[in-house]
Amino acid sequence: MTSTNHDPFRFSTIAHRNHRYLSPLSRRKACELIRSLSSNLSADDIVLDAGCGKASVLRDVLCMSPARGIGVDINQNFLNEARASFQQECPADSRLSLINAPLLEHARPQEGYSAILCVGSTHAFGSFEECLRVSRGWLKPNGLLLVAEGYWKQIPSQEYLDLLGGTADEFATHAENAQLARSLGYNLVRTATSSDDEWDEYEGKYCDAMMQYLASNPDDPDAVAFTKRMQDWHSGYLQWGRATLGFGYYLLARD
Template sequence: MDRNLIGDLAHADHPVAAPLADDTVDALLRHALDGQRSVLDLGCGDGTWLLRALRLQPGLHAVGVDLSGAGFERTRTAADAEGLGDRLALHVADAATWSSDERFDVVLSIGATHAFGGLVPTVEAAASHLGPSGRLLVGGCFWEQPPGARALEALGAAAGDYRDLASTVEAVRAVGWEPLDGHVSSLAEWDAYEWSWTGSLTRWAVEHPEHPSSAEVLEVAAQHRTAWLGGYRGTLGFVTLLLVQRPVH
């Protein structure tokens, strides 16, 4: 089965593709969107963040870009049913190379740092789409504690792939951005996300035993669960930062 489709199935019950609770997502969006008129989401997944943003901010214009496009039609249908469809545009394209003449009041990129080569490159890429006095809302991983061999093997990562939390924030500041707000995902948020990710795939496989990809999907869920529980649980962290550009004096 196509990996993008597997990813879409995995997020059936947790469409926000990051370890964030619903109330946290809404709180971050309210702060980021306060008084703003347009938002771009780079690596938007199925567009869930944008749909939630439109619900929260009347008059907001929302644009999303994702290489997969899995789930776009579902999100467009939901937006149309709620009378929000005329304010939502979703594009199937590489978020790292997509370009537009439009500049946005807010640019989001949550859990998509792999598309840009890390958190700092994500910040810099997102900033290129931002209008004057705009805000960035970015989210990515860091090390909650120094990673051991099991965590690195489970993630297929190297110790240098991420920093600790303090160094992560300082790396963003070093390229000219200051945090207005932030959220460090709790272990409970991580657990809820991972149980949902693996459980959604398991349920689909059990409910579709005759599908030619049923065994494959069940194995993906099992491998992911083993990597999480036996490898990176409690070691890999996730931080979401609301950023503004530092004034030049």
Template sequence: MERHLISHHAHADHPIAAPVSEDNLERLLARARPPARARILDLGCGEAPWLVRALSLYPDATADGVDLSDTGFAAAVEEAERRGVSDRLRLHHGAAASFAAEEPYDLVLCVGATHAFGGLAPTLDAVRGHLRPSSGLALVGDGFWERPPTPEQLARLGAEPGEYADLPGTVERVESAGYATVYGHTSTLAEWDEYEWSWTGTLTRWALDHPGPDGEAALAAAREHRDLWLGGYRGVLGFVTLLLRQT
């Protein structure tokens, strides 16, 4: 079973594909306060929950979402129609790193999708290329080490010690890349647990409802993910979403 389909089924009950609650998602978007008639871009949008909420908050804004997999686009359109914002949402099937637009954006998001660019530093470079000069804002969400991982934990994660910094180090990396941090949200353990229990549980339920090769593959993926979370990165890997402005 293809990985993007596993991810799609796993996120059915938690379309925010990151350990961020709906309340905190809206709080971050409200803090952004883009200008009138803002142009908004989400690189790695999935089912576009951030964009749909942003369009609901800012009724004169327009938005573009880009994702390599278009599996979640139908759900994005359905939710956008339910909220009455579908006429201001455009979805693009393709690699986020290859997306090009003729005009800059007032707000660029990349939350939980920095892997599409190869990590935080190249993500920040890519985001800058889409931002309106001087006034553009970015919402970028990525992992950080809550505490130093052990060699065994690193091996289980397939990670290097320097792949993430701690929280102060993450902010330093962002600001060294030419951004000022104007707000942030550090995901709580409760947000992480809600996200992971939903991811693994929703996928398990789907697998049990679909016996056969696909169900078996999904069930194996759910168990592998749960074991990696509970026995590996729970309480070790954190997640922070930063509201940034270019300096």
């Protein structure tokens, strides 16, 4: 049976249906990073979540500060879930605005942002470097950027690059990511990396959500393609990805 569903986000939406964060991030680590970012935010400050997904990090910021938040993403399903979750977590709280639009096209506040979050969504800017450059222009003086980006733990094998559909120069090292930020006018406030446990939790739930969905929906027209895609992906994670691809968090202050 051939799929007639043209939603380009369908696979990701299903595979992430049981994730809070759409990245290998634990609640504990998220709390530590957000505490550092939000300690000085006031009710006059606006925080942008760029490529927000379910806006989970932004929702955490709003729970830990009086700031207002704007989340921008092109996956309407994720935004619907973000809105429902925030209404459940913070009933009658109107501080969260969600925008379904390409990031670079969204209407920005004239005064700029006090903080920007971009956790695993630098592609919404075009690249990690563009995220750093553009965010610096969108931030107020002394504003903070919490950005998360992949990095190579070791030189990737060609087989792994083929699976990713990527190239060896797509990522740098953790230290090189931090150095690039400094060279573009940021001061490092703190850094962190995803642990093996966080990666296993993320990738395990990713695979499990899809396989549970397919078991419950065997007649889905995408079942065969999605099964192969997920099995190939998870096998690649175990064989190459777990030892090769890291995920770094960089809390940066605009100088």
